Amino acid sequence: MRSGVKVAVVGGVFLVVAGGVAYGGYNLYEGMTGGNRENGLAEKKTGPPTAEEVERTARDFLTAWAGGEPDAAAQLTDDPVAAGPLLGGYRSTAKVSAAEITPAAAVGPKVPFTVKATVTWEGRSKPWTYTSELTVVRGESTGRALVDWRPSVLHPKLTATTELSTGPAGTPPVKALDRAGRELTREKYPSLAGVLDGLRKKYGEAAGGKPGVELVLTSSNESAPDQTLLTLTEGEPGELKTTIDAGVQAAAERAVAKTPKASVVAVKPSTGEIRAIANNPPGGYNTALLGTQAPGSTMKIVTAAMMLEHGLVSGADSPVECPATVQWNGRTFENLKRFEVPNATFRQAFARSCNTTFIKAIKPLTEKGVAGSALGETARKYFGLGLDWKTGVSTYDGSVPDSEGTETAASYIGQGRITMNALNMASVAATVKNGAFKQPTILAAGAVGGGGAGDAGDADFATAQPMPASMAATLRALMRADATTGSGSKAMARVGGDKGSKTGSAEMGGQETSNAWFAGYAEDLAAAAAVQSGGRGGEAAGPVVAAVLSAR
Template identity: 35%
Template sequence: MPDTDHLVPPAPSRRGPRKGVRAVAAAGIVLALAAGGCYAAGFGPFARGDDGPDPAAMKQARAFLADWAAGRLPSAAGRTTSPGTAQKVLQSFTAGLDIDKPRLTAAGDAREAEDGTLAVPFTAKMPITGLGTWTYESELPLREQEDGDWKVDWRLSLVHPRLSDAEKFRLEREETTPPRVTDRHGTSVADGSYPSVTPLLGRLAGGDGGGPRGTVELVDRATGETVRTEASFGKEPDPATADEPVRTTLDATWQAAAEKALGRADGKNAALVALRVDNGEILALANSPSAGFNRAASGTYAPGSTWKIVTSSALLLKGAVKPDDVVDCPKYLTVGKEFHNVETSEFPGATFRKDFTESCNTAFISLRGKLDEGELGEVARTYFGVGQEWHIGIPTYDGSVPVPKDETEKAASMIGQGRIQANPLIMASVTATAVSGEFHQPSITAGNEDGTRTEPLPDEVVTQLRELMRATVTDGTAHVLADLPGEIGAKTGTAEVSDDQDNNGWMVAHRGNVAVAVVVEEGVTGGGSAGPILHSLLSAVPEDPS
């Protein structure tokens, strides 16, 4: 049965799925700055009769950052005034510092610099394998060329403000004793048998030491002497607790099954979280690839139609719709632009229950007037804890549901698109809250601070959500789970990324006292990519954890 939860305007033909390319680069090569292109004299970046920078310049800046972050280094370099030099420096910078999948975001207002370029500030989050994330601010200089196009005016300092012909960066790792970390039953998870846990060991050990430690040093290119320490990771161990193992909430059986299940992702980037419904304790947290960036807890993804659990909650809470109400599901709906369902499916005269089980985007968007502008975000925060600050025992991204800027964005937010951001940790928690009525801050270690404040969902809403999710398995887009034992409820999701990438596939499910969420980058559909992973996991573990 096709998953109909992807809603976008008709798109041009796509390129094939991009191969996962590891962003490579490092600051160790001495390279002279190349001359930066020509500037169209007399035309500043703001001299266009409006108050903002030339949109073409901003588009080029964002495209450069996107290419660099995705590892498309030849493409990124081609957007600069010195492609050859740029590609070599970008490649040596991230490779030499063991940076995996940089996150680069334009931030703040562009300004006209003294040299006539347009300076676009950006934030760089550089995950250093096995240590942590190095975060810093920099600027992209954009210069208009004689033909009217804009290019990044290449210079070393745009990679990092302190990178220069005289100074470079060097990664120093300190030899440390591996920390002792166990699962909830005392089984060691620090012996390398659980690959997704290995990069987390230093964090799980606490910040109290015992985990990996290292620094990023700014060094003199000529002498090799350290000029300053740019970033530090890890802490010295506390002698009083150095010999005590850290017990996590993980379950070795569930963790092993999760690691194995992600093998069904066919080499695509993917992540999975399974947690207890009754208290939020994390039983399994797995990433593919297992090393590097923790997509499961720190990823920032549009959740696609899995978010319809929250949207449905908002609608049901205020009595705006009931499961048996007729909410038509047409092929197309125009809200500022034309939207359509996957494979342009339609269900004339469908009930809201049918819209949920078949994940009909147009039906959900047609109900947008039932919710106030910021109501979806308020429901997410008040009942599901999304957007509040979580302390689970390792670093996390805790979600964002901004107030829509316009009607088109409000339409997109109804189906988990627009600017809504989540990850498997968040969506597993959303699922647990929906089927229990109570939010519990997730945890992977004991004794974490909990400053969250939420309200319980009414029993009637919980009953309706459970029924809708169960029907999605028996009669809808999550039918891939229908042959498994237990009263499983689920929701599929397909999330638009860009015209250059296939959609991300999502699925969330609950069975017994466990809620699970899976995302597969460029998985195309939730049922087709995340579904087999979830099926593999639930086939390999008991119906309820001990």
């Protein structure tokens, strides 16, 4: 074994320690062929790798990697062309000057391991520790036991479109403040980690800070924020004031933590200012802002507006039909447990979330030739959905595409191809409360010399027409009925003040249980939540929204 690398057995597992660039620790010929030779040729093996092969392959790969031999390590994978540059970049780009890798006992073909690395930049060094795992597979063409190459072997967050690099940060750090000047940190508010990264990438230079030296995970996608994995030297942060309310944010974080795979957003109706964004789990994909799922019956808020706009109803007390079932184009749609409401009013049908009432709107709109386009037009015209929102961070702004046939009927109850997230539906509730759409934003007025709610820089914000006064009043009456006597009343019982809500559940292919949705407002705060596989909206998503509204 060459100097700089040591392999020892510790507690029944091997330990790979590399301090330089030397490489050794195994017979290279056996590492490449599997060790069985007859007449100078390797015998091709078949079947899953044996425990011995898993142990040896993992040891040899990790020894080569830790020893600074990327080409040798790459040849021990099933994709050396892809593995070589990433393994080489571990030292040349990520600036890892030394690495100690401690594998745990193999679990079948998988070998977990801990990396204790040292990152060095121009004489400054700092330790970097993380865990990952590799899987050993049988090479199809050679029969060799090889590491199943994936970028995540090198680091669990590394993908085919990201890179590890160390150097002066591309943008200075940002000290994000809430609306009252309280600092927002990812440690205290983990759901804001991605949001803070996005704000830094977009506004770091404008906020007036100075960059430090960092190990970052950069993405080839320009809209994706860099993720700082290690800070070698601190930069000087610039201050950026946001519209987040630390108290509401804390309540949102606590609320989603009680429910697996949940997201919630809170918005101030009178301004569009985003008060809270929370996801569970808090790391990874920001479902609250970027999710694209059917919103279920919360979409009936928009469908109700469409029915009012086209004169299918005139107010909350208009008579409507709410039969147990209704058919359209050969498909039967039904209410939950096939309930029906004889002699129903629009208010009662909304509060009971009567599917058939809203689907029946399709016939008169078909006669007018607008059934497939009316919902989308109303959504854009009054609610700003599907427009290009300039929120300050990356968001998905909703989609209500034109439809036909049974898909149109499904869209009226929030199914079909309609896609929304918690931000979109919080904005819908806020629009009803305010009577006019205010594009959501996370930047306070003048936060970076322009932009933000109420600032001259908001000229680029998406805009929509104010609702006719009678439409806004009717929608508020409908949502008030849901919050006080309807399907949302149990969840909203704890919420005081002028309030309104709408429940929803959306069936998703491949899920046994539907996603739960809930949108509501109380005074000048609106919120919406989605819970994956949560079932009924009032039971799973409703308490999340109620907790956020109660924190205002």
